[in-house]
Amino acid sequence: MSLKIKLVIVIHEDLFKQDMVIIFKLAIDPLNLHGKNIDTAEEKEINELFVCELRAQYNIEFDNKKNLETKASSIIAISGTVAALLFGFGTFIISRVDPTYHFFMYILALLMISVTSVTASIILSIFASTIQKYLVVADHRAFYKGQEFDKETWEKYCYSNKNIFNMAIANNYFRCIEHNARINEKKAKYVKFAQILFFCGLAVLPILLAVIFSNNPNIIKN
Numbered sequence: 106m107s108l109k110i111k112l113v114i115v116i117h118e119d120l121f122k123q124d125m126v127i128i129f130k131l132a133i134d135p136l137n138l139h140g141k142n143i144d145t146a147e148e149k150e151i152n153e154l155f156v157c158e159l160r161a162q163y164n165i166e167f168d169n170k171k172n173l174e175t176k177a178s179s180i181i182a183i184s185g186t187v188a189a190l191l192f193g194f195g196t197f198i199i200s201r202v203d204p205t206y207h208f209f210m211y212i213l214a215l216l217m218i219s220v221t222s223v224t225a226s227i228i229l230s231i232f233a234s235t236i237q238k239y240l241v242v243a244d245h246r247a248f249y250k251g252q253e254f255d256k257e258t259w260e261k262y263c264y265s266n267k268n269i270f271n272m273a274i275a276n277n278y279f280r281c282i283e284h285n286a287r288i289n290e291k292k293a294k295y296v297k298f299a300q301i302l303f304f305c306g307l308a309v310l311p312i313l314l315a316v317i318f319s320n321n322p323n324i325i326k327n
Contacts, residue, residue: 123209144280152271160276163242166285170239173292180299184227187306191220198317208316215313222306226299233295237288240273 195216202209248259262270 115219145161151277152268156271156275156278159275159282162163162180163278163285166282166289167239170285170292173289173296174234176296177230177292180296180303181227184223184230184299184303186307187303188220188223188227191216191223191306195220202317211316212313215316216308217311219306219309222302222309226303226306229295229299229302233292233299237292239283240287242277243280246278 108239122167198212198216206212248255
């Protein structure tokens with residue numbers, strides 16, 4: 106089966122997994138052709154286009170990483186400000202509202218729900234913005250054994266056939282995309298729940314004010 110056919114059948118998952126076994130082997134030993142002839146101009150063009158498509162998806166995952174961490178940082182900043190205001194407002198309510206007011210315990214409960222929601226939003230956003238171990242295609246550590254530079258591995262990649270090198274890079278792209286996408290999905294869940302909790306904390310405030318002033322507008326002690 107020619108490389109052209111192998112690259113076209115990516116839509117068939119099972120067959121594609123079988124074909125990728127060859128790429129895994131080539132990634133380990135880029136100079137070993139395993140009897141495959143991939144030197145035609147057409148196959149080289151297809152190979153390069155395939156790598157370009159993978160590179161685009163790889164870059165998208167890092168763009169998603171940046172966007173998610175930016176959103177997480179914004180939520181931390183806004184939630185921190187709101188949390189500080191809630192603590193101040195809570196102190197005022199506890200010190201000034203008449204404790205004999207029959208809705209006093211409901212006021213405290215709503216205040217605690219609001220503060221807890223906003224605080225939880227900050228914690229989830231911190232989790233989303235923490236440094237994760239993203240994979241890169243060309244990791245310099247692959248060319249080191251401990252602290253020593255691995256010249257043999259370096260020469261294999263430097264002097265390997267261009268198509269074989271591209272196939273090895275394609276394998277690395279697949280591995281990096283899958284790993285980085287899973288990390289981004291986890292970050293996205295943190296950001297999503299952080300946003301929900303933040304808005305829930307804000308939604309409680311009108312209810313809290315309504316409970317304080319609706320039945321008895323004179324419950325604030327002088």
